[in-house]
Amino acid sequence: MEISLGVWVALVVGGHLGCPFLGEMLTFLWYFKILRRPDEFINAKRAKYGDGVGMYRTHLFGTPSIITCLPAVNKFIFQSEEAFSLNWPNVDLVGSSSLVAVQGSSHARLRSYVINVISKPNALRRIAGLVQPRMVAAFESWALKGRIKAYDESKKVTVENIGKLFVSLEPGPLLDTIDKFIEGVVKGFRAHPFNVPGSAYHSALQCRRQLEAIFRVELEKKRNRKEAVKTDLMDGLMQIKDDEGDKLSDKEVIDNIVSLVIGGYTSTALSTMWAIYYLAKYPNVLQKLREENMIISQNKNGDFITSDDISKMKYTNKVVEETIRLANIAAFVFRSVTKEVEYKGYIIPKNWTILVWIRYIHTNSENFDDPMCFNPDRWNNPAKPGTYQVFGGGPRICAGNMLVRLQLAIFLHHLSVGYKWKLLNPDADMMYLPHPRPVDNVEITFSKI
Numbered sequence: 001m002e003i004s005l006g007v008w009v010a011l012v013v014g015g016h017l018g019c020p021f022l023g024e025m026l027t028f029l030w031y032f033k034i035l036r037r038p039d040e041f042i043n044a045k046r047a048k049y050g051d052g053v054g055m056y057r058t059h060l061f062g063t064p065s066i067i068t069c070l071p072a073v074n075k076f077i078f079q080s081e082e083a084f085s086l087n088w089p090n091v092d093l094v095g096s097s098s099l100v101a102v103q104g105s106s107h108a109r110l111r112s113y114v115i116n117v118i119s120k121p122n123a124l125r126r127i128a129g130l131v132q133p134r135m136v137a138a139f140e141s142w143a144l145k146g147r148i149k150a151y152d153e154s155k156k157v158t159v160e161n162i163g164k165l166f167v168s169l170e171p172g173p174l175l176d177t178i179d180k181f182i183e184g185v186v187k188g189f190r191a192h193p194f195n196v197p198g199s200a201y202h203s204a205l206q207c208r209r210q211l212e213a214i215f216r217v218e219l220e221k222k223r224n225r226k227e228a229v230k231t232d233l234m235d236g237l238m239q240i241k242d243d244e245g246d247k248l249s250d251k252e253v254i255d256n257i258v259s260l261v262i263g264g265y266t267s268t269a270l271s272t273m274w275a276i277y278y279l280a281k282y283p284n285v286l287q288k289l290r291e292e293n294m295i296i297s298q299n300k301n302g303d304f305i306t307s308d309d310i311s312k313m314k315y316t317n318k319v320v321e322e323t324i325r326l327a328n329i330a331a332f333v334f335r336s337v338t339k340e341v342e343y344k345g346y347i348i349p350k351n352w353t354i355l356v357w358i359r360y361i362h363t364n365s366e367n368f369d370d371p372m373c374f375n376p377d378r379w380n381n382p383a384k385p386g387t388y389q390v391f392g393g394g395p396r397i398c399a400g401n402m403l404v405r406l407q408l409a410i411f412l413h414h415l416s417v418g419y420k421w422k423l424l425n426p427d428a429d430m431m432y433l434p435h436p437r438p439v440d441n442v443e444i445t446f447s448k449i
């Protein structure tokens with residue numbers, strides 16, 4: 001008897017597709033928005049269907065899907081790029097030749113360019129120098145205000161640094177416009193991709209076009225310069241050559257600048273916001289952080305810290321890792337199944353979606369002791385193999401992971417040596433969509449030590 005793949009999966013992988021059209025979307029929203037306990041969504045499945053290999057079938061975001069939530073199966077998905085492709089439904093928003101939109105050898109080629117300009121030691125050394133003046137100025141201005149919302153302010157300093165790093169822009173009206181357009185594009189990622197006037201997606205596309213136009217003007221200015229100087233990431237992407245001596249096209253440069261700007265904006269702002277939040281909640285951690293950074297600061301005699309200093313700041317780096325682990329900025333990542341695949345006897349059907357539920361790995365006590373406690377000392381030992389997937393894995397592992405770690409360490413340095421702060425709403429509720437954050441955007445009093 002022939003058996004359809006859908007039925008076959010129904011027989012072996014635990015889970016259910018929920019009601020017609022909506023699937024399990026209401027249950028998902030119940031756990032994420034109403035109960036505000038997102039991890040219970042997976043715990044409920046584990047309790048009902050058992051662990052198996054950590055795969056559950058469901059129907060979410062409009063498609064039949066398989067959730068994966070254990071380290072081994074997540075790793076399998078991340079590493080099998082041929083069968084599970086990153087497939088943005090809204091490729092027009094990310095740009096057809098951006099890193100996140102291309103596949104296979106084109107992806108590997110483009111990725112080597114991008115990694116060169118944002119992750120190599122030389123790049124990080126330059127970036128460390130470039131981002132500090134804006135961070136220091138931001139802290140000064142926060143102290144003058146005395147009371148701020150950390151997320152809102154973190155977004156401002158992040159966009160200033162993005163402007164400087166990516167296209168050498170100083171704060172001013174153009175950067176404010178860019179800020180507005182970035183926010184517009186980011187909103188479009190959460191919207192249904194219906195390109196009709198008045199829709200969020202339509203307006204996000206308009207914002208993307210405006211961003212593209214702004215960056216094209218900057219690109220032309222650079223091209224018309226007399227000498228080729230390398231001062232920012234756009235210069236880097238314009239000048240770099242691969243082994244065959246080929247350069248990126250203008251479209252590739254612009255699409256990648258836009259996607260890096262967007263990839264770096266919310267993630268960096270949320271990481272710094274969470275650092276402020278956790279340090280306020282764990283004064284003993286702040287104390288140890290401050291001690292390490294005071295010593296570095298005294299040795300620097302007023303100079304900025306360098307990426308070499310940061311590599312020696314052992315406790316600070318643990319605080320960075322712990323912040324990123326617990327913040328769980330990316331709860332899950334999506335893959336499209338491009339061909340039928342078998343994993344440990346289970347069939348994963350073609351054309352289904354995979355939701356790699358990375359958040360669950362970091363909040364599960366099987367992987368981290370007392371997982372919801374902010375404890376940088378847990379990093380005295382490396383995490384158990386495969387249990388730290390905050391940046392994804394395999395060929396698509398986050399291209400900005402070194403950049404965000406560096407920026408967070410610098411942020412922690414200036415914050416801990418110079419300032420004190422207090423949460424105004426220490427028991428504020430959490431929201432988890434589209435990203436986790438306290439509902440008050442971390443409102444604090446802020447002053448010099």
Ligand code: HEM
Pocket residue numbers: 086099100111259260261263264265267268271324328329330333334389390391392393395396397398399400401403404
């Ligand atoms: C704590 C902060 C961050 C987190 C948690 C994070 C998380 C992730 C994750 C989970 C992925 C994998 C997505 C997938 O496999 O589908 C990813 C990819 C990516 N991230 Fe990040 N990210 C962060 C910061 C950044 C920053 C600062 C940038 C850039 C400035 C960036 C740029 C990218 C890019 C370009 C990719 C796509 C890589 C590729 O497809 O080859 N990210 N990020």
